[in-house]
Amino acid sequence: AQSVTQPDIHITVSEGASLELRCNYSYGATPYLFWYVQSPGQGLQLLLKYFSGDTLVQGIKGFEAEFKRSQSSFNLRKPSVHWSDAAEYFCAVVPANDYKLSFGAGTTVTVRA
């Protein structure tokens, strides 16, 4: 079955430390890939997207993600987190020839001082 998996429900990281959020997908053809962030009381904001080409994509707020076809993964990274990065992060895909976003269950990031 087609699915998007975020294995980590909750991650706690120290301010200034690096962060990596995992995302795996299960689709027949490589879908379009997105990462969104949702801060408390806020709507979803797009961090970055991958359609094709360079497998390392840069996004806003210092985030980047790497597409690995062999692992069906699209992991999100940030070298040094800030307290303002505390939020919920969603990996999402749009299957080829489709338009509906399918979301993972989300990963909540807590940043400690």
Next chain:
Amino acid sequence: GAGVSQSPSNKVTEKGKDVELRCDPISGHTALYWYRQRLGQGLEFLIYFQGNSAPDKSGLPSDRFSAERTGESVSTLTIQRTQQEDSAVYLCASSPSGGAGEQYFGPGTRLTVT
């Protein structure tokens, strides 16, 4: 420019009542989507409008749910005879051209059914 706006931001209603949620997409965006986010879960697709095409209603969970869109502007999502399991955040998104294009989300409407 103005982003996607939704109203109300919060709605508390009694079980069995009807509710109407509104979405104003970004001007010029032809595609509009509704999603539902239940507590502790990811987002579920509800419905998709693209221009004058027939909407894709495949995600609507029951016939109590319906949605309309006037041209390429405002959309309303109506839930009739609300149930407690309808409690969720309802998010609207718009996109310049639909397809796999980038979707811009509104802040959502938090619906609580008591």
